[in-house]
Amino acid sequence: MTDFNNENENSSKENLENIQLEKYDMDKKEDKTGDTDEYEEFCYICRRPESKVGKLIKIPNNIKICAECMQKTFDTMNHTDINFDDMVNLSNLSNMPNISMINLSDLQNMIPRNKKIKKKKSKEEKKVTAFDIKSIPAPHKIKAQLDEYVVGQDYAKRVMSVAVYNHYKRVAVETMDDIEIEKSNMLMIGPTGCGKTYLVKTLAKLLDVPLAITDATSLTEAGYIGDDIESVVSKLLAAADNDVEKAEHGIIFIDEIDKIAKKKNTNQRDVSGESVQQGMLKLLEGSEIEVPVGANSKNAMVPLTTVNTKNILFICGGAFPDLDEIIKERLNKQSSMGFKADLKDKYDNDRNLLHKVTVEDIKNFGMIPEFLGRLPIVFSLDGLTEEMYVKILKEPKNAILKQYRKLLELDEVQLIFEDEALHAIARKAMEKKTGARALRAIIEDFMLDIMYEIPKDDNIGRVTITKDYIEKTGGPMITMRGCLELEENNSNIIQQQGLAIQ
Structure with missing residues (x-):
């Protein structure tokens, strides 16, 4: 029995060496494009990368196994009581213990998804x-x-x-x-x-x-x-x-x-x-x-x-x-x-x-x-003051007020915030004690009605947010497009008169 096991072990090692020698030829045939050279391959069994386990052995169905896992597989086969010579004859499968038919199509969903990892560069390239x-x-x-x-x-x-x-x-x-x-x-x-x-x-x-x-x-x-x-x-x-x-x-x-x-x-x-x-x-x-x-x-x-x-x-x-x-x-x-x-x-x-x-x-x-x-x-970091809240509202590149102005500009409507309104928003945010995050919640609250009502009327040209509207004691100032044109004409006349006087 020991002679039989030794022969199997020697034959398994010879098969492993032959498979490793044939692998290089398979790599040249299958890797027709250079894209795979940039990413590492993984062992199908232990999931370790090629950089750790060395060259992988390729078997059919694009499965790659490291030499260590392949050797363990051969060792397991050699130390079992199953006679693998009987597996050649399919009629004897019913007589073999602990063997049942497996539907390979059921295993397709169990195959792990491939994860691509770029190979580490060599020391010279680093x-x-x-x-x-x-x-x-x-x-x-x-x-x-x-x-x-x-x-x-x-x-x-x-x-x-x-x-x-x-x-x-x-x-x-x-x-x-x-x-x-x-x-x-x-x-x-x-x-x-x-x-x-x-x-x-x-x-x-x-x-x-x-x-x-x-x-x-x-x-x-x-x-x-x-x-x-x-x-x-x-x-x-x-x-x-x-x-x-x-x-x-x-x-x-x-x-x-x-x-x-x-x-x-x-x-x-x-x-x-x-x-x-x-x-x-x-x-x-x-x-x-x-x-x-x-x-x-x-x-x-x-x-x-x-x-x-x-x-x-x-x-x-x-x-x-x-x-x-x-x-x-x-x-x-x-x-x-x-x-x-x-x-x-x-x-x-x-x-x-x-x-x-x-x-x-x-x-x-x-x-x-x-x-x-x-x-x-x-x-x-500093605690936020009322002045800092006001600056957060209007100064940064992606300030909240600039975002809402951009949204209303798409509807051809001007949005203006009075200074007193900004300070009222800042005081409300300080009361919540949640930092700058409170500003968004406060503005979303009072801008909801404006964003809902403005698209209804195409004659609205400007909306001015007042302190009374923030404190819920009044409403916003709505200016129609005709009034805006009159204001522009009057400002142009005043500028021309000033130039004429000079």
Whole structure:
């Protein structure tokens, strides 16, 4: 019996070597176009890429199997009690144990969808990087572009511009006189609706790099219900169209980072708090991890690829509620009794109290020191004031008022907002305490009737939004097209008379 097994093992190895030798000829015949050279192939069984397992063996029906899986298949066949010589005679199948007829058409829908991943470039090709030092915009240019879209937050924009500039210089050069430059990951702290996510979106758009935005609330320790920590890199890979090299130069923004703070006074395992922070340490610092392609979780039907997070810029953001209380407690310890002592309520109405935050305050909030050590750049965003709300309404390139004006211009109707009306909208938004997001909800509320009624009458030429209409004590001013023509004629006459006098 042992001689029979040895003969089968030797024959299986010889068959495997013959198949590998014949594979190169099959590659030349089947790969008539050069498109497949750009993408990697995957093993049909273990779903590992060709870059990891070596050359794949092609069998009929365009199925590719790695040498390891093929060898395991032969070994399994050799160590079974089934006599494969009997399988040649189909009449003996009924006598074979545990064999039943299989409808192959039922298996077509079970075949995993092919995922295309571009091959990693060789070391010689990697020397020519996509990022050139001269092509990276200077910090003042990055801030100037951010100013066109984001109102206020000058300090935050300056910090982000310098950090991003230094990061992509590091990516372009990698080494500078044998001095390794560390990553400049960032931690943004600011109240809800102050523009944290919008800043990162605008930054990625200006730099033309892939961006992945995820919430830390959905992350859990590996093995528990929820998304694994590596899923944030999977989203970045999907945003880069499964191009690994492009993804390795992208930006990952993890929002709601304050939700993974250590849970206090709990006896249960903290699988969504401190454990997530510890699991993210290797991502933030830079390491090679295997991530699924086209899915958030690893399973046998999804191919895996390796992504190096060394050059990925991580930006974490959170509102950190009750952090201001920790800051107040620290600052009030400096107060004393007697004359010229600080009052206990001195910082109660300080809108920008978060600017006084320290790493020690964030540590007391529940973030572990190892996690904060990998986020060297910590900065806070300003709380929104009434004037900032008004600027958000009308100054950015894609301001809300400009959007509605464009919509009514398509109906040949002018839309005008009085200054008092804008301040009334800003005060309403401040009462909601949800940041700039409240502006859209307020404007949608009072613009509903206007957008519904205007298309009914073609004689309407202008709509003026007043303060009374915002406060629901009056209505908007409607001007007909004939009145607009009279106003234009009168203004032209006045201008001509003024020129004649001069």
